Amino acid sequence: MEPIQLTWMSRGSCRNYPAAAFFPSDGVGIDAARKICAECPVKTPCLEYALAERIEHGVWGGCSERERRRILKRRRESAAAPERETVPAR
Numbered sequence: 001m002e003p004i005q006l007t008w009m010s011r012g013s014c015r016n017y018p019a020a021a022f023f024p025s026d027g028v029g030i031d032a033a034r035k036i037c038a039e040c041p042v043k044t045p046c047l048e049y050a051l052a053e054r055i056e057h058g059v060w061g062g063c064s065e066r067e068r069r070r071i072l073k074r075r076r077e078s079a080a081a082p083e084r085e086t087v088p089a090r
C-alpha cells in the first residue's frame with residue numbers, strides 16, 4: 001500500500017480560516033465551507049484523502065459527511081456490479 005501524500009494540505013484555502021468553519025453544525029455552515037472549498041486548488045486530493053481515511057466529520061473537498069457517505073456507497077456499488085458484457089462489433 002502506498003503512503004498517503006499530504007503535501008496538498010499546506011496549499012488548502014482553509015489555512016486562512018478557523019478550523020471550526022469546516023466543522024459546521026448546520027446547513028448554512030456547510031454551504032459557507034463549500035464556497036471556500038469550491039475555489040480551493042487542492043479540492044480533489046482533499047476529498048480523496050477524506051474518503052480514503054473514512055473521515056466522518058466536517059467538510060472536506062467541498063463535501064459534507066452525508067455527501068461523502070453517498071460517494072463511498074456509489075463507489076462500493078459500482079465496484080461490486082458485474083462487468084457488462086460487450087458485444088463485438090460486426
Ligand code: SF4
Nearest residue numbers: 012014037040046061
Ligand atoms: S477543499 Fe476545502 S477542506 Fe479541503 S483543503 Fe481545500 S479548503 Fe480545505
